[in-house]
Amino acid sequence: MAEQEVYRRGFKLLKGYSELSLASQIxxxxxxxxxxxxxxxxxxxxxxxxxxxxxxxxxxxxxxxFAGLLVVEVLLILASIILSLIAIYGRxxxxxxxxxxxxxxxxxxxxxxxxxxxxxxxxxxxxxxxxVAGIAPHIGNLHGLISSSRSETNGMIISLVxxxxxxxxxxxxxxxAYLIGWIGEIMFLFELSTQTSLQGFRTAGILYLxxxxxxxxxxxxxxxxxxxxxxxxxxxxALIILRESAIKALKExxxxxxxxxxxxxx
Numbered sequence: 001m002a003e004q005e006v007y008r009r010g011f012k013l014l015k016g017y018s019e020l021s022l023a024s025q026i027x028x029x030x031x032x033x034x035x036x037x038x039x040x041x042x043x044x045x046x047x048x049x050x051x052x053x054x055x056x057x058x059x060x061x062x063x064x065x066f067a068g069l070l071v072v073e074v075l076l077i078l079a080s081i082i083l084s085l086i087a088i089y090g091r092x093x094x095x096x097x098x099x100x101x102x103x104x105x106x107x108x109x110x111x112x113x114x115x116x117x118x119x120x121x122x123x124x125x126x127x128x129x130x131x132v133a134g135i136a137p138h139i140g141n142l143h144g145l146i147s148s149s150r151s152e153t154n155g156m157i158i159s160l161v162x163x164x165x166x167x168x169x170x171x172x173x174x175x176x177a178y179l180i181g182w183i184g185e186i187m188f189l190f191e192l193s194t195q196t197s198l199q200g201f202r203t204a205g206i207l208y209l210x211x212x213x214x215x216x217x218x219x220x221x222x223x224x225x226x227x228x229x230x231x232x233x234x235x236x237x238a239l240i241i242l243r244e245s246a247i248k249a250l251k252e253x254x255x256x257x258x259x260x261x262x263x264x265x266x
Contacts, residue, residue, distance in 0.1 A: 003102055004253060010099035011249045014192075017091035018243035024083035025236050031076035032228060034069065088117055096188055103195050112184025116177050123174035127167045134163025182212075189242070196252075200245030207238035 096110030189205035192198070211234035214227060 006102045008253050010095050011246045013091045013095035015246040017087045018239045020083050020087035022239045024080045025232055027076050027080040029232050109184045109188035113181050116181025119177035120174045123170055127170040131167040196249055198245045200241045204238040204242040207234050211235045
């Protein structure tokens with residue numbers, strides 16, 4: 001495959017990644033916007049009048065409203081996750097591997113993204129399997145937990161605790177793997193800026209770093225409502241800039257002469 005063709009394919013994948021990730025972030029923000037009014041309405045109703053004192057038609061209506069909002073919330077979150085997975089594993093990781101064929105300087109960041117993100121996905125699936133496999137044998141016995149003997153109850157609790165701890169430990173390792181992939185992505189964006197002379201890639205990387213730092217500030221209780229929207233907003237800005245930079249790189253490729261030498265945008 002000619003270098004110019006590799007270049008084009010890599011940036012098309014990168015453009016697709018930014019678009020899918022942008023859609024995922026927007027769905028995530030919509031779900032975040034919906035959940036606050038839903039929780040506020042529930043707490044307000046409970047503080048005014050306990051559900052137990054509501055007449056049956058009113059109680060049923062409240063339950064249906066809550067169930068409807070919950071279904072919409074779950075669908076939005078699932079759609080956001082699916083789009084994010086397609087973006088990372090179907091676009092970003094292949095883009096890194098493709099552009100590593102254009103410039104060997106991308107090899108390190110491409111490997112970090114590949115092993116980090118794929119390791120994360122595999123470990124998360126393993127954590128879910130551990131959780132399901134540990135809980136499934138006890139589901140039928142949960143109803144008799146109170147009437148069971150003390151030794152049986154303790155054995156079940158110990159088994160569930162170890163299952164939970166095992167899943168949590170695997171999830172922690174998965175988080176480390178994701179961090180490795182994310183570091184590779186930041187390196188990839190900065191290297192793209194150097195190799196293409198397009199500063200938009202560097203700007204996108206800086207915005208990603210700021211979003212990461214802001215996510216820690218969101219742990220402060222009084223700031224969670226405001227800050228929880230800031231990190232996604234920074235990521236959306238980064239993705240928009242990333243998309244525009246990828247488009248510029250592709251335009252430069254179209255203007256380059258048809259030779260085996262790869263285009264270098266200015």
